[in-house]
Amino acid sequence: DIVMTQSPDSLAVSLGERATINCKSSQSVLYSSNNKNYLAWYQQKPGQPPKLLIYWASTRESGVPDRFSGSGSGTEFTLTISSLQAEDVAVYYCQQYYNIPLTFGGGTKVEIK
């Protein structure tokens, strides 16, 4: 199984400041034949289902604000919120879809400082 490890577990950021969340996979999720990273990011607010933010490690889902960006390749990935807004308070998860079982990171809780 591919183990996804997120860091930090939580972080507090001032409004308008940058938030950075890391995700590491226990093996590469880069598929060499198409040079794509099989990595997605989700946002989950309390009492709501997760919402897809990014797939292929860096492709923003339609309608997602451009302050959200994904980067990285192979085994190390980052979700960046460039200017934190109040509505971004949530738990963020990474997920690999390179292989079965599909696995998630443990989540990172983002709060306002």
Next chain:
Amino acid sequence: EVQLVESGGGLVQSGGSLRLSCAASGFIFRKYWMNWVRQAPGKGLEWVANIKEDGSESYYVDSVKGRFTISRDNTKNSLDLQMNSLRVEDTAVYYCAGGNSPDRWNWFDPWGQGTLVTVSS
């Protein structure tokens, strides 16, 4: 409007059974892999099972193999999860989620609102 609506959750004793259903609308259901993803209270997300567009293949996380069965009816745009031999550790909100990607394995979108399954000892 794309919509997934789960039903069938509830309270069941350890060792019991429950059948979850998910009704899909607003998208071409038969063209999507479909998944069940669960979330224990206060915990993270765990993929449970998925099923191919035509129902010919299905896969499970090890902890539910032999106890859970995923199925679908493309004529009714519905997805089911039959859960047998339930354990306390199966207690979670169960989400129905579409598998989105041009490849075999998917990211998850759309998602339902979830249904709570509570297994008591």
